[in-house]
Amino acid sequence: MIxxxxxxxxxxxxxxxxxxxxxxxxxxxxxxxxxxxxxAGTSDFHIGELPDERTILIAKKYNLQIxxxxxxxxxxxxxxxxxxxxxxxxxxxxxxxxxxxxxxxDKEIYLMRDFVxxxxxxxVPDPYYGGEEGFEEIYKILDVALDNFLLKIKETHQLYV
Numbered sequence: 001m002i003x004x005x006x007x008x009x010x011x012x013x014x015x016x017x018x019x020x021x022x023x024x025x026x027x028x029x030x031x032x033x034x035x036x037x038x039x040a041g042t043s044d045f046h047i048g049e050l051p052d053e054r055t056i057l058i059a060k061k062y063n064l065q066i067x068x069x070x071x072x073x074x075x076x077x078x079x080x081x082x083x084x085x086x087x088x089x090x091x092x093x094x095x096x097x098x099x100x101x102x103x104x105x106d107k108e109i110y111l112m113r114d115f116v117x118x119x120x121x122x123x124v125p126d127p128y129y130g131g132e133e134g135f136e137e138i139y140k141i142l143d144v145a146l147d148n149f150l151l152k153i154k155e156t157h158q159l160y161v
Contacts (some may be wrong), residue, residue, distance in 0.1 A: 086111055
């Protein structure tokens with residue numbers, strides 16, 4: 001089983017939406033049994049909370065299931081997940097600091113958009129302080145990025161439907 005963790009700051013906007021999109025994509029290609037996914041935040045701002053209402057609205061618009069409560073990244077995540085994907089440079093930096101502190105120096109952490117040619121190094125913008133249009137934008141970004149990520153994973157792990 002391939003385990004994937006999506007990480008943003010508070011775990012109520014970008015990362016739970018990424019998890020929901022990814023889960024829908026793997027289900028659509030009959031690979032759900034090959035994966036486990038989760039999401040977490042680098043901060044403790046929203047532990048135990050439901051996703052932002054705007055995240056829930058965009059998920060409903062695209063018929064995505066979100067069943068998540070906010071949680072913070074912890075030590076075991078670095079051991080348990082094969083792929084850890086950060087939404088932006090700040091979260092990438094925080095994750096890289098944590099992996100060293102927890103003794104997982106060799107663990108590779110990825111930026112979500114690094115799987116899309118021409119988007120390498122670009123963040124998935126945080127829509128929290130904006131309006132609903134920001135959530136539509138991150139949906140579109142994540143949709144493309146996750147298509148590319150899934151292609152890469154299928155090739156790497158020789159997964160065929």
